[in-house]
Amino acid sequence: EPEVTQTPSHQVTQMGQEVILRCVPISNHLYFYWYRQILGQKVEFLVSFYNNEISEKSEIFDDQFSVERPDGSNFTLKIRSTKLEDSAMYFCASRRQGDWNTEAFFGQGTRLTVV
Amino acid sequence: RKEVEQDPGPFNVPEGATVAFNCTYSNSASQSFFWYRQDCRKEPKLLMSVYSSGNEDGRFTAQLNRASQYISLLIRDSKLSDSATYLCVVKTGYGGSQGNLIFGKGTKLSVKP
Numbered sequence: 001e002p003e004v005t006q007t008p009s010h011q012v013t014q015m016g017q018e019v020i021l022r023c024v025p026i027s028n029h030l031y032f033y034w035y036r037q038i039l040g041q042k043v044e045f046l047v048s049f050y051n052n053e054i055s056e057k058s059e060i061f062d063d064q065f066s067v068e069r070p071d072g073s074n075f076t077l078k079i080r081s082t083k084l085e086d087s088a089m090y091f092c093a094s095r096r097q098g099d100w101n102t103e104a105f106f107g108q109g110t111r112l113t114v115v
Numbered sequence: 116r117k118e119v120e121q122d123p124g125p126f127n128v129p130e131g132a133t134v135a136f137n138c139t140y141s142n143s144a145s146q147s148f149f150w151y152r153q154d155c156r157k158e159p160k161l162l163m164s165v166y167s168s169g170n171e172d173g174r175f176t177a178q179l180n181r182a183s184q185y186i187s188l189l190i191r192d193s194k195l196s197d198s199a200t201y202l203c204v205v206k207t208g209y210g211g212s213q214g215n216l217i218f219g220k221g222t223k224l225s226v227k228p
Contacts, residue, residue, distance in 0.1 A: 043216075
């Protein structure tokens with residue numbers, strides 16, 4: 001069964017450092033998303049990406065964040081200068097083109113710890 | 116008002132019990148509705164979409180009331196393996212091409228032997 005894969009599974013970084021979280025969406029999917037979940041909190045939308053550009057972004061997705069699809073398979077989230085409050089589980093998701101209730105598949109997440 | 120609001124839980128039930136989850140959403144223009152399941156420290160996984168006419172999948176029944184902006188999930192004959200957090204999810208935007216998922220905080224279910 002095809003799946004969304006994320007690397008690394010756990011990333012520890014010092015405050016102020018840049019991190020890149022990597023995702024390989026399912027191969028025939030066209031819509032890509034990043035979500036985050038702070039421990040004990042709800043899953044929060046960060047950004048959606050389609051046709052090589054950002055479709056929508058939330059208030060959380062400020063200038064410190066960027067996304068890129070550098071080749072035909074990877075989808076990355078970069079945080080330029082990490083803060084303690086960026087510590088969370090980051091989930092990548094992808095969805096194929098389809099009708100309104102097409103399922104979004106989530107990767108297993110990257111746990112980011114900023115120290 | 117929160118965009119998607121759920122029972123705070125947790126629900127602790129014995130095996131075989133019937134358990135109901137409730138959810139309300141604030142955006143009347145929301146188009147799609149889902150229940151996701153999330154195991155501890157794992158990714159959310161789609162349990163079922165919710166259709167206007169209501170739908171059933173084995174022991175699971177989902178209902179939608181657009182007028183009240185209310186969604187429900189019923190689990191019958193609960194199993195130990197049903198223990199998880201159940202997330203009410205609403206999709207904003209129109210059609211299949213846009214929109215993102217808005218999650219409720221989830222309701223934790225623990226099924227005991």
